[in-house]
Amino acid sequence: MSGLLALLDDVAAIAKLAAAQLDDIAAQASKAGTKAAGVVIDDAAVTPKYVTGLPAARELPIVWKIARASFFNKLVILLPVALLLNAVLPWMLTPLLMIGGAYLSFEGAEKVWHLIVPHKDHGPQQAETLDAAHLEEQRVKGAIKTDFILSAEIMTISLAQIEIDTLWIQGTALAVVAIGITALVYGAVALLVKADDFGILLSAKGRFAATQAVGRRIVAAMPGVMVVIASVGTVAMLWVGGSIIVHGLHDLGWHLPYEQIKHAAQVTATSLGTATGFVTWLVTAGLDGIIGLATGFVLIPIITYAVAPVTGWLFPEKA
Numbered sequence: 001m002s003g004l005l006a007l008l009d010d011v012a013a014i015a016k017l018a019a020a021q022l023d024d025i026a027a028q029a030s031k032a033g034t035k036a037a038g039v040v041i042d043d044a045a046v047t048p049k050y051v052t053g054l055p056a057a058r059e060l061p062i063v064w065k066i067a068r069a070s071f072f073n074k075l076v077i078l079l080p081v082a083l084l085l086n087a088v089l090p091w092m093l094t095p096l097l098m099i100g101g102a103y104l105s106f107e108g109a110e111k112v113w114h115l116i117v118p119h120k121d122h123g124p125q126q127a128e129t130l131d132a133a134h135l136e137e138q139r140v141k142g143a144i145k146t147d148f149i150l151s152a153e154i155m156t157i158s159l160a161q162i163e164i165d166t167l168w169i170q171g172t173a174l175a176v177v178a179i180g181i182t183a184l185v186y187g188a189v190a191l192l193v194k195a196d197d198f199g200i201l202l203s204a205k206g207r208f209a210a211t212q213a214v215g216r217r218i219v220a221a222m223p224g225v226m227v228v229i230a231s232v233g234t235v236a237m238l239w240v241g242g243s244i245i246v247h248g249l250h251d252l253g254w255h256l257p258y259e260q261i262k263h264a265a266q267v268t269a270t271s272l273g274t275a276t277g278f279v280t281w282l283v284t285a286g287l288d289g290i291i292g293l294a295t296g297f298v299l300i301p302i303i304t305y306a307v308a309p310v311t312g313w314l315f316p317e318k319a
Contacts, residue, residue: 059193062140067186069144070151074178078155083171086159093160094251100153101244102295106303108237109296111230154181157244192229196222239285242292261287
């Protein structure tokens with residue numbers, strides 16, 4: 001009997017340990033996912049453009065193709081690579097994060113620059129000259145490449161936020177983040193790209209006048225919704241990109257930008273004396289975004305006139 005009781009005690013202890021570790025995984029995954037939110041918003045904002053101009057019947061299959069590739073990118077390629085780097089070359093995480101932050105800053109600044117100096121969009125013209133199947137193939141390939149870059153940033157940011165050194169907890173927390181974020185992003189994208197179809201269906205086949213009116217409102221609102229989402233995505237890119245650069249410089253020993261931003265946020269919050277937590281975050285995010293925008297503007301001519309020509313020369317088939 002005493003042996004059975006001892007065994008039950010051992011089982012209870014193991015169960016408590018497992019529960020504690022599950023709590024650790026949940027806590028680390030939640031923290032990591034929250035920090036990567038800016039990239040997630042951008043991911044959700046970028047993807048709908050890849051189905052624009054294609055048949056409505058192909059929208060959800062295309063979203064699923066991209067989502068499936070995103071799961072593969074995160075779980076099969078990026079997760080083990082991130083864990084390996086963290087175990088063998090942990091000092092590389094900060095430079096890699098900063099490269100990703102610079103990329104996000106460039107992408108965000110390029111969108112702002114295109115608002116200031118409008119450029120001709122070749123998308124519709126391309127849609128006229130390519131058949132639907134070929135255009136879909138090109139769009140999916142482009143979306144998967146973009147997703148891979150954003151996924152790499154998400155996984156690196158997430159890993160940097162995990163404070164527990166146990167390898168399997170790190171891996172499980174990263175897997176939870178990867179699955180949760182991918183499901184969230186592409187679930188939202190699926191809803192967005194089909195919202196107008198749902199509105200048309202309601203307006204045409206609704207049984208009541210109020211239902212039809214709701215459908216018409218949905219159809220009328222979707223262009224504005226997409227503009228808002230794209231704008232939020234741009235702001236999020238600049239905020240997250242600038243924040244990564246500032247924190248990376250701080251980690252590498254140049255503390256001035258980080259300390260000045262922190263000081264400005266604290267002074268502003270103290271002077272206002274209300275909602276100090278929100279004001280501190282808002283000032284910090286705003287100044288990080290300004291740094292991200294400045295970094296992106298510096299990178300635009302470098303990438304346009306130096307990096308892009310070299311890439312086109314090295315890989316002419318992809319130019």
